[in-house]
Amino acid sequence: MPKYYPVMLDVRQRSVIVVGGNTVAAEKTQALVSCGAHVTVIAPELCTPLQEMAERSEIVWRQKVYERGDLATAFVVVAATNDSQQIEDIWQETQERGQQVNIVDVPARCTFIVPSILRRGQLTIAVSTEGASPSLAKRIRQQLEQQFPPAYEHYLQLAAVVRVYLRQHQVSYDERDRFFGDYFASEILQLLAQGAFGQAISQAAALLRAYGITVPESTLFEDMGFLAHSAVTSTSA
Template identity: 45%
Template sequence: MPEYYPVYLNLAGKSCVIVGGGTVAQGKIAALRDAGADIKIISPQVTDGIKRAVQHGDVVWIQREYKPGDLGGAFIAVAATNVWHVNRQIHEEAENRGVLLNVVDDPDQCTFIAPSIVRRDPITLAISTGGASPALARKMREVLSEARILQWAELAGVLSQARRVIKEKRTAIDPTRWQCVITEELLQLTHNGNDDETVGIILSQLEDPGIPEMCPDLAHCRPGGCAKRAAMRAAEAVS
């Protein structure tokens, strides 16, 4: 089984071809549509759900069997038929054209596999077993969807604002210092809707070299970590 390289793709405006019209093909539409892909489905028959997607303008349906050349111009493709030799033909065309291909339930013919997704905007977690067990990936998605750790996603907005300010000032900040700033107290402020106050605290902690428990050099944290990092590690060990 291949070792996959995890990556997020920008599919906005990119052509995506799905060969097959069953429930598996239908299940691929939502994520591809949300990513902005232009979706074309090739199949003699399709599910009612795909028909509704066609009516809503989410996909284009070409009502016939796959034939060589159908991946022309595609950036990404999905083979969702249950006919091995057809999937093999699609695989060969994708290889020749350099099209990224997912062959459902056949990792050996895939150039990419679709992970299970946990989303807490703007944070996305992708879970993959490398094709070993999609059921396990789905189970982990269900567990993580309810996990307390996802509450940290609430900080993404304020951290992004602070990052823009730091970039505009061209201030060099050690990445470890950013980690020190991300605390439960900060999360609570954001949870209570105090975004402006939260951004202010982030900036003050990032830019003030005189905070006793943090490293005095903004651009280079001390080897072994500052006092704040040590305290954070100790708290994590206790919990």
């Protein structure tokens, strides 16, 4: 069996159709909405989470059984159904239209599969067993959650801030690579995990100075935004 080619798909402002109204469909729908997709759910009935999303106008609900022709507007199609005839009809329609389709738990009728995902701000870690065992992929992802704590969100945010100054000062690629080696080896992540934003930003400022760039710590605070300010205030109070 050929290996899957991993990609990150931009579904923002794109039309996605989900066929099915069960809890699995709800899980897929919530993930798509959180990524900015315009989701239409086709199902005669909806589970409670989907009903609530429809009531909040987060999705469009077409209260009907799927029929051929319903997928015409879709950029991506996701189906959560056990109806074998419906599965074949969805597969045939998407193939005729050249659409990307994922039919849950039927890898033979998928042009893409969805990995188990861990997000920490701008950090995304995807775990896939290429359909061999989604449950095992989930457990591996849960294990990774311990290795990549929530502090990684601010860790990457601060890294993005200092990277701007490195580029502004035309620091070479090799020097930037060495800088982030030092950044990775520093105590910045541990300090952020402890809520010690002030000390973390002080270390980042010191690292920049070691590479010939002077940025006031107050400026780094501002660049980190209100969330960092709030954390510093709460930990120093």
